Amino acid sequence: MDWLEQELRSALARKEPPPGFADEVAGELAGGARTVVAWPSRVTGRWLAAAAAIILIIGGGVGYRRHRGIEAKRQVMQAFAIAGGKLNHLQEHLKEVSQ
């Protein structure tokens, strides 16, 4: 696992809410409290969009690299299986002949 993957895992890891969070939310709902959500400004929105795009690109890159690595590993194992099998076959025949 490289640093990028570790960073992403850490950033996207599940985090438990603080104690009493559920009660607080339930209390506010029961009391009919209204929360005013402020829309981000145009500048903030651009930064958020850029950050989201960067995360997507990095995530995609990590995923593609992982896919390539797993495929390469499969090919390595197959190549060694064939090379080792042929060599083993030859070695067994030579042992037989030398006996």
Added chain:
Amino acid sequence: MKVVRILTLAGGFGALLFGQQFKFDFDRLAAKASDTVDVSLSGSLLQLGARFLDGSDPDEAKVKKMIAGIEGIYVRHFEFKQDGVWTQPDLESVRSQLKAPDWMRLVGWKSVEDGESAEVFLRLENAKMTGVAILATEPREFTVVNIVGPIDLDALAQLGGHFGVPKLKPDKGGKKK
């Protein structure tokens, strides 16, 4: 046997031509084969694959250790549904490149009875092993392997009994060439 077809995307055509220590072009055989294994892994891709090998798995740990000094591995393996598809000129096209002073034929074996043969060549530079070539044929199989870099041949042969490739007990029909 389960059909296996691996097409290598990474490495590129350039790597196919320049990564190998000798040329092998078997388009004709590939077109007629029932099963084909085509592996071309150059240095960076090989090392990337090595990073995904599980060190706690005994077989993968062995492969990981062997890969450490290797720069590339190239395999062409064809299986056919009938005899006589591959010909001696196909074999000779590879064998003719494996000549001294670069290459040394380590060992060869041929069974007249079974129509099987196998040869191992070493590439030497300043008395150091820098590559291995394995040519193996059966009436319905044709295999060429080029490992670029030093490798422990005994350790590689020991892997032969793993990965679903059974260790073979030969018949009496074989003879050393």
